[in-house]
Amino acid sequence: MADPKMRFDTIVKNLRENNHKLTPQRLAIVKILSRSEGHPNVEKIYEHLQDDFPTMSLATVYRNVMLMKSLGEVLELGFPDGSNRYDGNKPDPHPHVICVQCKKIIDLDLATLKDMTEEVADETGFKILTHRLDFFGICRNCTNNS
Ligand code: ZN
Ligand code: MN
Secondary structure, eight states: OOOHHHHHHHHHHHHHHTTOOOOHHHHHHHHHHHHOTTOOOHHHHHHHHTTTOTTOOHHHHHHHHHHHHHTTOOEEEOOTTSOOEEESSSOSOOOEEEETTTOOEEEOOOTTHHHHHHHHHHHHOOOOOOOOOEEEEOOHHHHHTO
16 A cells, blocks of 8 residues: 555645645545545545535535546546446556455555566557456455355
8 A cells, every 4th residue: 555645745746736726625535535445436435524524515526536537646446337436545557356245445466467467468469558457256354254
């Protein structure tokens, strides 16, 4: 996990350089994204902010997450059922492990990823730009509680 404080500063710097206002609401969203505990969806971020910003709408949270995404500061993990999740702690593509029961998503450091990418390039002649690598399974917690 990247240092959330460093990620927060980086995102704020990027916002500032692109002349986006640094409102308290926006900074609060950035703070949650810079940690991205558990890869939250927009609803989760919205829930977290209810106490501090009771008048903030879900649409505002969504717009802000899309803004950070457009600035390359948030990685979007899209799923066919529309339950998109976000990682502003590590915005560059990286593998994930996903629990199909509790929907927990964790980061994965794969030593073989670089070799895999080279193999794909060699095999296909493609210049590989990015990747999407998800492993689906049942986490330890869900295994023990079933
Ligand atoms: Zn689970
Ligand atoms: Mn991640």
